[in-house]
Amino acid sequence: MPYDESMYEHQLASLGFGFLEQAHIGIIVQLSAVDDGQTNDIRYYANKAAQALLDLPSAILDRVQLASIPFTIDPGLVASTDVKHPLHAPIPYALSHPNQEQRNLVLHARAICLEGQTIQVNNQTYSSVLIFERDHRLFVQQRHVTDLLTSEISLKDMIAFDKLISSLSTTLINVDMQDAKHEIQGALAALGEFTQADRTYIFQFSSDFSEMSNTYEWVREGVTSHRDELQNVPREALPWFSQVLETEGLFVIHDVRTIPPEGQAERSEFDKENICSVLCVGIYNHQKLVGMVGCDMVARRRRWTEADIRRLKLVGEVITNALQREHYIHSLEEAQLELTKANEALKRLAQIDGLTGLANRRHFNDTLQKELSRAVRHKTPLCLALLDIDYFKAYNDSYGHLAGDAALKRVANILSDQFRRSGEMVARFGGEEFVVIIPGMPLAEARQQVQHALDTLYETAVVHAESPFNQRLTLSAGLTGCTEAQQLTADALITQADQALYEAKAKGRNLLSVKKYIE
Numbered sequence: 001m002p003y004d005e006s007m008y009e010h011q012l013a014s015l016g017f018g019f020l021e022q023a024h025i026g027i028i029v030q031l032s033a034v035d036d037g038q039t040n041d042i043r044y045y046a047n048k049a050a051q052a053l054l055d056l057p058s059a060i061l062d063r064v065q066l067a068s069i070p071f072t073i074d075p076g077l078v079a080s081t082d083v084k085h086p087l088h089a090p091i092p093y094a095l096s097h098p099n100q101e102q103r104n105l106v107l108h109a110r111a112i113c114l115e116g117q118t119i120q121v122n123n124q125t126y127s128s129v130l131i132f133e134r135d136h137r138l139f140v141q142q143r144h145v146t147d148l149l150t151s152e153i154s155l156k157d158m159i160a161f162d163k164l165i166s167s168l169s170t171t172l173i174n175v176d177m178q179d180a181k182h183e184i185q186g187a188l189a190a191l192g193e194f195t196q197a198d199r200t201y202i203f204q205f206s207s208d209f210s211e212m213s214n215t216y217e218w219v220r221e222g223v224t225s226h227r228d229e230l231q232n233v234p235r236e237a238l239p240w241f242s243q244v245l246e247t248e249g250l251f252v253i254h255d256v257r258t259i260p261p262e263g264q265a266e267r268s269e270f271d272k273e274n275i276c277s278v279l280c281v282g283i284y285n286h287q288k289l290v291g292m293v294g295c296d297m298v299a300r301r302r303r304w305t306e307a308d309i310r311r312l313k314l315v316g317e318v319i320t321n322a323l324q325r326e327h328y329i330h331s332l333e334e335a336q337l338e339l340t341k342a343n344e345a346l347k348r349l350a351q352i353d354g355l356t357g358l359a360n361r362r363h364f365n366d367t368l369q370k371e372l373s374r375a376v377r378h379k380t381p382l383c384l385a386l387l388d389i390d391y392f393k394a395y396n397d398s399y400g401h402l403a404g405d406a407a408l409k410r411v412a413n414i415l416s417d418q419f420r421r422s423g424e425m426v427a428r429f430g431g432e433e434f435v436v437i438i439p440g441m442p443l444a445e446a447r448q449q450v451q452h453a454l455d456t457l458y459e460t461a462v463v464h465a466e467s468p469f470n471q472r473l474t475l476s477a478g479l480t481g482c483t484e485a486q487q488l489t490a491d492a493l494i495t496q497a498d499q500a501l502y503e504a505k506a507k508g509r510n511l512l513s514v515k516k517y518i519e
Contacts (some may be wrong), residue, residue, distance in 0.1 A: 018494055026050030026131030028066070029119065030095055035429040044095075051466075054091075063323075064080045066091040074106045078249030080284045081319055087247045090114055094129040100258055103294040103306060104250065134306070158160050159309055164194055191315045195308060197295035198223045202283075202319065204291040209246070210235050221299050222261055226273055238338040241266045241280075246289055250313075251280040254303045263460060277302040281313045283320040293319060328383075353428040355405060356412035364427035364435055368490045371439045375482065383438040383446035383481035386497040387415070387453070390474045392432040394466035407473060408432065410462060418453045435497070439504065443514065450477050451512050458510070474510040476501060 020027055026049040030042060043138045044061045051059065054069055069091060086093075089493040090102055102114040111135040119126040167190075184202070192200040202216040214230035235242045240263040245251045253259060254277055259267045270278060273296075280294035293316035351363035359367065368384070375382040389411060391394070396404040411434065415426040417446045419436050429435040456477045459464035462473035478500025481490040504513035 014039055018046045020045075023049060024064065025049055026053045028091060028131065028135055029062075030127040031060075032124075039286070045309045053107075053110065053112065053131055053133065056130070061091060064449055066095075069107065069237045070453075071112070073113060073250070074104050077104050077281075077306065077313060078340050079282060079313055079320070080249050080287060080289070082152050082287055083245065087244050090268075091129055095127045096218055096303050097258075097260065098127065101254070104252065104309070105295050116324045121135070123458055125326075144326075147479050154398065157307075160466045161194065164190060167456050178229075180325070184216055184319055185218065187315065187319055188216055191312070192218050192295065194221065195295060195311060198298040199225075199296040201227070201296075202291060202293050202323075204323075205289065208287065209242070212238075214264070215291075238269065239268055239319055243469070245280060245292060249282045249289075250306055250309065251278065251292075251294075252309065253278040255301050262402045274298050276300060277304065277307060279304045279312060281316050284321075291320075291323075292316075324440070358412050358416070358425035358434070359425055359428065361429060364425065364429070364437070365490065368424050368437055368493070371437055371491055372482075372488065375439060378442045381442055381481055382491050382493075383441055383443055383479060385436040385438065385446070385479045386429065387411075387434045387450075387475050387477040388435070388501060388503045388505070389432040390505075391405070391464065391466055395464050398466055399465075407462060410460065411457060411475065414456050414460070415453055418449060418456065438481075443479070443516070446481065447479055447512065447514055450479050453477075456511060469510045476504040477512045478502070478504055478515065479512060481514040 015174050020029070027047045029045045031045055032042075038309045042069075044063070044066060046056050046059055050056065052470075053357060056069075057065070067089035069089070071090045074080075075083070075325075078084055086102075086105065090105055092112045093113065094100065094102060095096060096116075098116040098118045100116050105112045105114065107280045110268055111134045113132055115130040117130055119128050124283060131327065132328055164170070188200040188202065191197070200218045203212045204215045205212050211232045211234055212230075213232055214227045216225040217225055238259075241251060245506045252323050256267055256275060256278065258268045259270075275295040275296045275298060278294065279296075280292045282289050283291045283293055293312060295312060351359055353360045371382055374380070389407065392404070392407070397406060408428075411424070412428070415434055419426050419438065423439040424435075426439040427435050427437075435436070435451070441449070454477060457475050458472055463471060464473040465471050467474060478497045479497035480493060480500055482493060500515035503509040503515075503519055508514065
């Protein structure tokens with residue numbers, strides 16, 4: 001609610017009320033507290049220009065009213081299309097931070113500048129803030145004949161920057177991805193030379209903004225690079241900087257000596273790097289803050305202009321497009337690689353028996369056909385062995401299916417260890433049956449290998465109380481083969497091996513039976 005201005009007449013008079021009212025720029029002054037019988041809250045005086053610029057309800061205001069003025073960050077200075085709001089209420093912040101300027105604000109479609117000041121009147125200090133509309137164009141509008149030279153220089157400057165942006169855009173749009181890093185580095189160098197900065201750089205953030213890394217950097221001759229030191233920097237190391245950049249979309253420090261107490265960590269880091277002035281603009285991907293482009297001054301302090309900010313933003317957007325293309329292509333390549341791996345994994349799963357880890361029946365059938373064709377083509381022998389666990393049903397009934405599964409795995413491991421030459425394959429044929437493809441080996445030698453597998457299982461001494469062979473788990477096997485001259489089909493070879501296995505069982509089990517080549 002408005003307050004009675006007569007309560008503050010003495011203070012207003014001492015401040016030069018008439019002069020303040022006639023001023024063309026907005027002025028807000030913090031008044032000393034006056035006891036109105038209800039509250040001792042501090043009040044603030046706003047002259048007519050301030051009331052008009054800020055759409056204020058009266059000349060005497062309280063802090064809540066000043067804090068509620070709906071300033072936003074100038075959208076022309078940030079790369080995000082989302083509305084950005086100041087981290088702190090601008091008027092109260094300016095009143096408590098004299099000699100600091102805020103030139104990034106917009107209110108009711110007006111570009112506003114705030115400048116904190118102190119006024120000394122009758123040995124008393126008053127905090128105040130100057131408020132005026134700012135000319136936020138990239139070049140100066142001529143208002144007086146003496147402005148002609150400045151206007152011409154600014155116009156030339158703008159034309160030169162337009163050419164720079166056009167050149168960078170064309171280069172980075174058409175660049176091959178393998179050359180992108182080099183061209184981005186070149187863009188930073190061009191930006192640094194044009195803006196006369198001492199250092200330009202790009203930081204990219206982790207997906208959760210918990211870390212930031214200096215991924216590109218250009219430094220003027222004689223200026224120290226800190227890129228290697230600024231990798232995976234945790235957000236907690238620069239909390240104030242992170243908060244300001246995330247909230248406002250830009251970070252502007254004309255003089256690091258004016259950094260407020262909450263930025264002590266940042267001040268220490270800047271001092272360590274001999275930085276005098278800092279300007280950073282956030283870069284976005286689908287409205288998510290993914291990094292920043294920035295520049296530093298090391299040799300001297302610099303009051304960054306709106307032109308500096310806009311130029312940094314424009315170059316940042318051009319570079320961001322190249323970074324996004326690089327990211328998309330990299331993501332696509334990663335996705336293709338992951339898809340290939342997934343397909344290979346699915347293929348392996350489709351070819352593997354889930355219990356034993358051996359090849360399954362389908363994979364065996366495909367491989368046998370290939371090996372038969374290879375044997376004919378290269379005129380080499382091919383042998384096939386079928387093996388069956390003796391009295392396995394009785395084993396399952398006595399010890400349970402878990403023990404039966406363990407027995408199957410044990411046999412699978414023995415066979416895999418025995419037949420590990422290139423081209424040899426052990427597969428689970430079905431139930432308690434196994435099959436082994438043995439390419440390029442004569443039948444007599446293959447017989448020795450299969451017999452060794454049977455002996456190994458017997459010597460392992462897996463207890464089988466229902467077995468007549470010293471109560472041990474055993475195997476029966478049938479072995480067959482074909483010569484290089486025979487055009488034998490897969491089914492015929494399997495049938496021969498099956499017949500040999502049947503003979504081994506008929507003869508009492510725990511035996512190997514061999515069915516000779518078909519002539």
